Amino acid sequence: MVETSLVLAVQNVTKRFGGLVAVNNLSFDVSRNEVMGIIGPNGSGKTTMMNLISGALALNEGTISLNGRYISRLSSHEINRRGIARTFQLVRILPSLTLLENAMAGMVFGHQRLWGEQARHEASKLLERVGLGGQQSVPATALTYIDQKRLELARALAAKPEVLLLDEWLAGLNPTELQEGIDLIHSLRDEGITIILVEHVMDAIRSLCDRCLVMAAGAKIAEGRPQEVLSDPEVIKVYLGEDI
């Protein structure tokens, strides 16, 4: 069998909240090992799109499929078990658990499962990797905002997902941390993880994304390589407004 390089296919997806159309007839494909950026002004439906993929929200129309199988009617735990993991725009750690338990939470029930000593071992390696080594038994609440983001990433990576959804994971980092973050995402991609990221940090978009999708008012207005897309007059218009 020929290995298809298409991992995630979003077809004609629409999501309405009452009268508001948050995502309007959107379609795009993501290939294996690709880093796909979703950008657009605030309120353009980027996070809603992420929520539709992860199953946090149910879509009204259209389909989403992972490796050729529909996932758009599944609940989020089933979607996670198929191999899609995510971080949240507003960081969601598990406050009463330790760092080690937070990281373990991602690998006990998900895509590739571990439990017991093996899970603890893998979780501590993951913490090391995201830069939280040596703090296993610290309660998660003791972390700074940036470290909480690292912890959330460790949890998302724990089940070795095929597709990773990062919702503004780089937002709020200082220049040094941003560079570390970009390097980390690069290394994940080198491991073969397919990444979809919503981001406002344009430097990150330029250096990380193979392709990006620009949304405005729920619809796709451009799609392509970052350099091309970011110089598209239509895109500049939605970001900066019309010429007077």
Added chain:
Amino acid sequence: MTSGDVKQLVWGAILLALAACVPLVANGYWMSIALTIAMFTVLSTSWALFSGPTHYISLATAAFFGVGGFLVGTGMSDYNTDYWTMVVIASLAGTVLAFLVGLATLRLSGVYFVIFTLGLAEMIRTLVSWIQNNFTGSRGLYVLTDLGEADIYIHLVLVAALVYLAGWWIARSRLGFAMRIIGNDEMVARHVGINTAFSKVILFTFSGFVASLVGALIAPRYTYIEPNGVFSPELSFIVVIMALLGGTGRLWGPIVGVIPFALLQEYINANYSNYSTLVLGIAFLVIVYFLPHGVLGRLEETWAKRRRSTW
């Protein structure tokens, strides 16, 4: 299993064996108090298995407890069924009911869940009274057995052993870990692959099963079963207050609340019986304002602080 795990099992077995020796030394009065304590220990501990980690406050204990007691009464009075057969039937019925209620309440959280469970218990009580008054005649239900308080007490200690063993196992299982994650953030729980509905229903059903089993086992103590008595909402509140007073963070937390509160209630009922509801209310306020994590939680905080300050 680590050596710590085994040690806990051994200690648990020793303490339960000691508890089983109470009838050898207690007289009638203290036996009766011990029985009350045993009953609430089982109810509060099994309640905390579900509500402790998830923070879903269930006030449905009386519904399951009542189903247990009421079915035993109906089966023995109206259908001449043997006591033990009815215990099995009653606890199965309670389990099925808990499973259905669990499925129905899945989408509810926070205060909606609390109100629903309270309303459910009241609805079942009214329904049972109505059926009894209109269809089966208002005859009383008698549970006549040759079981004394000491026998019932031993039965409850055995159920306590079952509940503690289950709790010990859950704390070490993936199910227990899932419940802690659900209690922290249900959205995250779903996104790390936890079937939250399944996990919650399993534990809710287990605590419903235990409550109906206790209701059935304690029925011979009351001899005369009346729906307004066995379905009393006060029971649900007492179970919650006792568990919260002790602390739900640990398996043996609830019993730390059960023993003093049962003794206090006994004293109040004997001396100032008009004020028992008032005491419930005050206890609730004290817990909410001063002991949000229970006596045990408070002790652990103090202990942690002291250790830090000696560094």
